[in-house]
Amino acid sequence: MAPHKTTPDYDSDDAMQDVESMQVDSVGAKEKTVKDDLEHMFDDDLDDEPMVDASNAHKNSSGKVNITAISDIPSANPSDPEDMLQFYSRLFPWRQLFRWLNHSELPSTDFAHREFAFTLHNDAYLRYQCYPTFETLRRDVLNLNPSRFEIGPVYSTKPRDRKQAKGSFKPIEKELVFDIDLTDYDEIRTCCSKTKICIKCWQFVTMAIKVVDVALRDDFGFQHIMWVYSGRRGAHAWVCDKKARKLGDGKRRAIAAYFEVVKGSSQSGKKVNLERPLHPHIRRSHDILKDDFKQNILENQDPFRTEKQAERLLQLLPDRQLKEALREKWDSTIERPSSDKWKDIDALAGSGVSKTIIPKVLLEHKQDIILEYTYPRLDAEVSKHLNHLLKSPFVVHPGTGKVCVPIDISKLDEFDPDAVPTVTRLLKEIDQWKNPVKEEDDGVSTSRVSDIDKTSLKPYHDLFSKFVQKLLNAERPSPTEKPLHTEKSVKVKAEEMDF
């Protein structure tokens, strides 16, 4: 163990050694907790729903949860199946997930007709799973121990009964979703590539969230928008307003197109070509992004530094004479930083190097460039289809071990993907947790602290609960039915009931 490391970097190989040794030490304690938990779970289980559709019998090799397996030494795998099992049994917010998708406390078809899809560790993919309650869903997850699971639409009938329903089986609602992924930024991010990510390129995601979030609220009037870290290099938005859930494909496509500003995929050519005056949505986005462009793009990404990169900038600018003057200036200074080059544009244009330059045209081109480097690049296909599946919040990303936590939009700038807890870290936090209350005070107090409260997942969990509660309040049939005091009491009760 390495006690000197208080916040170890679990994603680096060095740190992993520490984790391994720590895990070996704590195996005994862990085993007991899981066992208790499982027993408790089966006691509670009054439901006769079959565990898995017989036709989809890709049962996990272990079938039932194999408790002895826990004594195996965890590998360096960031999403070790055994850790995952621990996570899903002790830390996953099942009840809140249920309330979120069910839109009420009483079980309804909103939840029961919802499709869940599992990716198992052997890469089998189980679609059209459905559950009457969160307990049955939880039980199946613990049984199958999937490497991840996704949420699909609510169907006209139970997805498992789709064959009997024949033609009438169709998706009827699902949250409107958005997917921002840094792979779509690879041509403009210079700091990392492929699956790598750092705080610098995370800013692309931050900028995208800012622009999309405000537009969804101010333009489209949606209120219940949850942003979720996708576990590696992106974020998802779940727009949960009733109206959003009921949108058909055509209207989803319209929204996706509304957000389509950066067009074309080739390396060359100007990808933002907007008509003037700018549409108010674009105008607002530009105003939000223009300062970010200076800091996140010109300073941090420095995308026009080399001669070849600078040529790309020249391509995007108007006026031959101005471009020639710029090229000449930049040729004489090797690797002049992007911010300086950006300033050079106005400086040279103002100094009269070109007789043909039209200030308005130059300004418009500069606006287009800012948008090309900052405006959201959404994976539109994800948003366009009612029946598209998306990874559930709080699932562990199998590649990174990070939990797909919700992002607090009010502290968006503070969000750091590197600080997102991994499943291994969370389990360690449980093991290391010491009851601040003295033992002799009250023997019961220890058991009353839930596992989640022992970990750094707690704030994310609270954020989710708050979001769900707000959504449920809005879904209530009529405001006259909720006198002020009940709202408070329901809230308290809901929090108590978790886990």
Place this chain on the structure above:
Amino acid sequence: MLGRDAIRQKKREDRKAAYGNKLDATSSSYPNKGSGLPYPHRLNFYTDPPKDEVSLEEFEQWAIDRLKVLGEIETCQFRNNTPTEIDTTLRKLLDKYLPLNSNSSIPESERSNPRRFLGLTNERKKDHYSHFILRLAFARSDDLRRRFTTTESILFRHRFTTDNTIERAEFMDSLQLNSEVVGEAEKVSLAEELKAVLISGSKMPAEKARQMFEQEQYLKVDWDRVSDLVEGRKVFLRRGYAYVPNSMLLSLVMAEFSKRLDESLIKTARYLPHLDEDDRLIPILNHLSKGFTAPEYTSSTSLASLSGEAITASQIDNLSSHFPLCMKNLHASLRRDKHLRHFGRLQYGLFLKGLGLSIDEALIFWRQSFSKFTDDQFSKEYRYNIRHSYGLQGAGRNYKPYSCQQILMEHPPGAGDSHGCPYRHFSIENLTVAMGRLMGVEDRSVVNGVKQDVEAKKYHLACNRVFEYLHEKELKKKEGGAGKETITHPNEYFDRSWGLKNPGKRGGDGSEVQVKDEDVTMT
């Protein structure tokens, strides 16, 4: 009482299914909404199929009356009339065949009295029923459906734009578009945003933009009712509402109208095979669909002669003095290049066929004209093609000479092509040169007149203007009689021209032009 039972109960039910009446919710509230009258609004979106029985005579007469209106709309369309011109034409025609008066034509206090309202109800019933009868007649082919939707949409637009504003607003309400008028205060507070969207991409000067904005009225609708406008960022959005300018609302309503009609027609088409074979409606429907066709020109010469003798290949050069500009141009290109490309051969070849050039003479004509090719090449590449156009090879279809409408609308010429309509497809400069060189038209006032016609997209008027100028003397002699009829077919141009220049020979004055109705789609 013949035909009281012509449309039996079962039929009505079947037809109701065929019309694809999905909007049960609407049918209960509308057209009976509020007033208790069957047709509270003058305008109709035709979502509900007829419920009452009509006699066979009414069935046929109402349909024929509507057909006259739709036929005239097609003619206007093909003449490239502006909406204002179509409105003028339609006003007269509709008064006669399909009047539809507004509620304001009777005193307000008496409008709720079904008796006082009876006249309006009958007009609206005729409009409603005739629309649905024609649906049955025109659902049968893609082409008929397309034309029916187009002409019905124009008819609807005419009525929509000429409707009393208050009644139109009431009608809009009944469509449940959930719109709300944007008040002046709100409009002013959002002026910058609304204006930006309104003039986006127009490069309009600021003063003009300001005026345009001031005149504009806005409606607020749920954004998802105008999702196609949202998709293109064509409207301003705020808190879930789209701010739709009135000028765009028309296109919105029109889009909705044609979309619904298209969908219903496809459903009707699926139902058609289920009409009983002995049904008395079938012959009427067949007859109706035949009546709705683009006028096709049948030359009165019909393979005969211009002066008693058959036309030969060698006469074409001489006869070309009677050709309209499009054919003159094709002829000149053929002489210059010794070749014409596919659509050029088709347009010109069928025109010559229309003159009465026999297949044998046509083969001689084309063989001689394509002088840079060897006999072998000609046989391989073109012979089949020419025989085909005479219906002697391949599908055996007897192709008809292209009308101006077809030349204007179909197969726009690309680089290297010589077909099409020069008035439409040439630049103004090239057109001026072509008129001078090919037609000998250099008169300033004629050329300017043509330019104006072309700018107004009235290509047929330009062509007729040239015709009138070239035949001024002959037309005067005839004291402006039959010559005033607008020419709508190149062969008609030729026949008239030849007739005017050769009075006495074959009928002489060129007035014996026949326009024959024939249903191309039924063959």
